[in-house]
Amino acid sequence: MEFLTQKNTLKRKSEYLYEMLQRIQQRPGMFLGKPSITRLKSFLDGYIASRQDLGLATTQEEIEFEKFQTWVQERFKIESAHGWDSIILFYSADEKDALNNFFELLEKFRHGEKASR
Numbered sequence: 001m002e003f004l005t006q007k008n009t010l011k012r013k014s015e016y017l018y019e020m021l022q023r024i025q026q027r028p029g030m031f032l033g034k035p036s037i038t039r040l041k042s043f044l045d046g047y048i049a050s051r052q053d054l055g056l057a058t059t060q061e062e063i064e065f066e067k068f069q070t071w072v073q074e075r076f077k078i079e080s081a082h083g084w085d086s087i088i089l090f091y092s093a094d095e096k097d098a099l100n101n102f103f104e105l106l107e108k109f110r111h112g113e114k115a116s117r
Contacts, residue, residue: 017061018110020047025103037098041085064110072105074115 024031024040032039048062072084076091085098088105092098 015059015061017047017059017065021103021106028099034096035099036095037085037089037092037102038095040099040102041083068106068109071109071115075105 024043028035028040032043051058051062069084072087073079076087078087082090085102088101089095089098092101
């Protein structure tokens with residue numbers, strides 16, 4: 001997210017991932033078209049790819065979020081190469097439920113809850 005400072009110079013936030021996810025959680029239809037974990041994963045893949053294409057350094061939040069995959073695999077005792085999105089979807093009623101479950105799991109992950117239940 002960018003904003004103008006008092007000197008009208010452009011300044012960028014260095015950490016934005018979790019703030020963006022919070023906005024998506026509040027208004028998934030606006031960002032994803034409809035509540036869907038598959039659409040969220042595609043959105044995040046595009047976000048990461050565009051940052052890489054622009055040559056932007058990986059942020060601390062992005063480094064932390066990379067560990068979410070392993071955390072989800074451990075939580076659900078999955079050893080296959082399925083992504084966090086497909087694992088959560090498998091254990092959910094539908095795409096919308098999976099999106100809600102993602103945000104619940106992300107909160108637990110961010111608060112340092114152990115993956116094993």
